[in-house]
Amino acid sequence: MDELDSALLRLLQQDGRRTNRDLAQELRIAPSTCLERVRSLRERGVLLGFHADVDLPSMGRGLQAMIAVRVRPPTRAVIEQFQAFVARMPEVISVFVLTGTDDFLLHVAVRDTDHLHSVVLDKLTERKELADVRTSVVYDHLRKTVIDPV
Amino acid sequence: MDELDSALLRLLQQDGRRTNRDLAQELRIAPSTCLERVRSLRERGVLLGFHADVDLPSMGRGLQAMIAVRVRPPTRAVIEQFQAFVARMPEVISVFVLTGTDDFLLHVAVRDTDHLHSVVLDKLTERKELADVRTSVVYDHLRKTVIDPV
DNA sequence: CACAATGGCCGAATATAATTCGATGGAGCG
DNA sequence: CGCTCCATCGAATTATATTCGGCCATTGTG
Numbered sequence: 001m002d003e004l005d006s007a008l009l010r011l012l013q014q015d016g017r018r019t020n021r022d023l024a025q026e027l028r029i030a031p032s033t034c035l036e037r038v039r040s041l042r043e044r045g046v047l048l049g050f051h052a053d054v055d056l057p058s059m060g061r062g063l064q065a066m067i068a069v070r071v072r073p074p075t076r077a078v079i080e081q082f083q084a085f086v087a088r089m090p091e092v093i094s095v096f097v098l099t100g101t102d103d104f105l106l107h108v109a110v111r112d113t114d115h116l117h118s119v120v121l122d123k124l125t126e127r128k129e130l131a132d133v134r135t136s137v138v139y140d141h142l143r144k145t146v147i148d149p150v
Numbered sequence: 151m152d153e154l155d156s157a158l159l160r161l162l163q164q165d166g167r168r169t170n171r172d173l174a175q176e177l178r179i180a181p182s183t184c185l186e187r188v189r190s191l192r193e194r195g196v197l198l199g200f201h202a203d204v205d206l207p208s209m210g211r212g213l214q215a216m217i218a219v220r221v222r223p224p225t226r227a228v229i230e231q232f233q234a235f236v237a238r239m240p241e242v243i244s245v246f247v248l249t250g251t252d253d254f255l256l257h258v259a260v261r262d263t264d265h266l267h268s269v270v271l272d273k274l275t276e277r278k279e280l281a282d283v284r285t286s287v288v289y290d291h292l293r294k295t296v297i298d299p300v
Numbered sequence: 301c302a303c304a305a306t307g308g309c310c311g312a313a314t315a316t317a318a319t320t321c322g323a324t325g326g327a328g329c330g
Numbered sequence: 331c332g333c334t335c336c337a338t339c340g341a342a343t344t345a346t347a348t349t350c351g352g353c354c355a356t357t358g359t360g
Contacts (some may be wrong), residue, residue, distance in 0.1 A: 002207075009209075016166050023345060025285035030310050035348065046208040051295075052201055058151075058196040059159075059298050066246060066255060083170035085297060087292055094293050096216060096257075100286035105216060105255075107246075116185050136250035142237055145201075146259060148209050171317060186321070187337095272357045 001046070006148035009047065013145035016050040016058070041110055045084055061091075061109035064138035065116055068102040069124070072131035077102060091119050107138075151196070154179070156298040158187055159197065163295035165201040211259035213264055214288035219254040219274070222281035228289075229253060232279055241269050257288075 007027055011018060041047040056062060071082050079097070086092050086106055094107035110116045114130035120135055157177055158256035161168060191197040206212060221232050229247070236242050236256055244257035260266045270285055 009202065011203055013204060014201070016200035016202045019346065020348090031346085032311075032348075033309050033349090036308080044208070046205050048203040048205050050166035050202050051164070052159065052200050053198040054159055054163065054296055055196050055198050058194070059296055061296065066248060069218050083290075083292070087294065089300070092294060093296055094291070096288050097290040097292075098216060098286040098288060100284070102286065105286075117259045134250070136248040136252065136255075137246060138246050140247040141244070142232075142233070142247075144237065144242060146204055146206065146209055146211065146243055147240050149240070150166065157354050169317060170319090181317085182319075182321090182340075 019096045063106050066136045068104040068134040069104040070132035071103050078129045090120045093123050163210040173178050206259045215258050216286045218252040218284045220251050220282035222277045228279045
């Protein structure tokens, strides 16, 4: 994990489709070296993968919300069961399993407020283990690249 | 936005580095057609970009937390100023701007609990506009692909 | 200090993929 | 029924990824 690795991770987080040649040129190394570095980062598990980022409104999911959920009882079995359940919901795009007051934070992307309402009332509150739900609409979501402190 | 576009978005969300030939073969279309489809999705703004996914523990950021923040007064000026501030913090990897009780949800990745403590006490609570903070440690974070209902 | 071993890097050669573009044919329309 | 339009196609071209043998520089060793 030297400066070269950090630089590669930074560039690939910004644009996961930059060509190997292009990366090599920017970092002033040979393409073969660059390729080997990226392969090594993958093999070491530092670089987990590459993903396309889609525009939610274009997919008919113009409304995002965060749903804080508390389950009861907060046992391993109940938590794992609930996690498996929400992971199957198409409206859920990300699940945070938490300590603290809430057990889960669900990041959902839905069509509109009716859809959001239906997700909370028809899908979530139907679950017997669900103890508490608080929904917040997301106005804006800013994602950043992770920078290596090295 | 037909089934072909949806399939492409699904595949590219799963693996943003699949080759065009590979995608074309799976979808039973010509590579040139596949390329044109992807180009169109980009031009229409449906496909926003491609990003590498890094392993946070490998980057010395093995601890994640969600920090709920309320600012005072909750005016546009204060909110925008605070958003700009947290966007600059290297520990913050994602910022949600919310309605409801909390104004912000900060997804942070830090070295350890000392680091987390220092982020909250030394960086956040130093801000005069900050009215309330609640920190929850993230045990697990599951990301999903967005599936087009079409 | 001399020397061998190691590992990262390089560049040329090869394999593979992206990209272009003219041709084709089916869908929609007059 | 014939015309136009446009998505799709495949071949040709261009660009890129990948391999691999050799070359330092660094490190460890007698």
